[in-house]
Amino acid sequence: MLLGYWGLFGVAFAAATILPLSSEVVLGGMLLQGGYSPSGLWAAATLGNVGGAWVNWLLGRYLQLWSGRRGGPVSRQALARAERWFNRFGQWTLLLAWVPVVGDPLTLAAGVLRVPLWRFLGLVFIGKGGRYLLIVHLAVA
Numbered sequence: 001m002l003l004g005y006w007g008l009f010g011v012a013f014a015a016a017t018i019l020p021l022s023s024e025v026v027l028g029g030m031l032l033q034g035g036y037s038p039s040g041l042w043a044a045a046t047l048g049n050v051g052g053a054w055v056n057w058l059l060g061r062y063l064q065l066w067s068g069r070r071g072g073p074v075s076r077q078a079l080a081r082a083e084r085w086f087n088r089f090g091q092w093t094l095l096l097a098w099v100p101v102v103g104d105p106l107t108l109a110a111g112v113l114r115v116p117l118w119r120f121l122g123l124v125f126i127g128k129g130g131r132y133l134l135i136v137h138l139a140v141a
Contacts, residue, residue, distance in 0.1 A: 004030060005040055009048035016052025016128075018104055023049060024135055031139035038136045046129040053097055053107040053124045060111020082109035091115055094123035098131040 008026055015021035027045045030036050082105035085093045094110060097103045110120050 004036060005044040008041060009044040009051075012045045012048030013052040013055075016049045016104070016107070017055055024131075027132065027135055028139050031136060038140050042129070042132050042136050045132045046125065049098070049128045049132070050121065050125050053103075053128070054117075054121065056104055056107035057111040057115075057117070057120055060108040061114070063108065063112050082106045083113065086110075086113055091119060091123065094120060095127040097124045098128045 008023070008030060011021055011026045012023035015023040023045055027041055030041055031038060082102065085102070085106065086109055091110070093106055094115070097106050107120075107124065
């Protein structure tokens with residue numbers, strides 16, 4: 001069963017990067033299957049997803065190295081949209097880092113805009129952890 005937690009961690013980690021994966025489906029399936037601790041699954045999914053977002057933040061810190069090159073980690077349009085969100089709503093937008101399509105560019109933009117790491121991790125943890133907590137609650141109820 002330990003491999004199941006690590007597997008969920010890995011899927012959640014990868015899903016927080018630019019890979020199109022759905023950790024919510026894996027989490028829900030594991031909860032419905034039974035045999036796993038809901039709090040353990042919550043922790044694996046949350047920590048994996050926050051870890052993947054941290055990788056995006058790191059990439060954002062060094063994004064200017066890819067400026068003007070094809071094949072960069074995110075399109076200029078997506079990054080510009082994320083920067084507009086930051087300029088309009090501030091760092092609190094990181095609470096929405098779990099939202100499909102806009103979440104990954106937000107975490108990259110946070111790195112580009114030099115959001116302090118501990119603030120970034122705290123806000124992302126609250127948003128992503130809250131989303132997984134809701135999934136766990138709905139699946140267990």
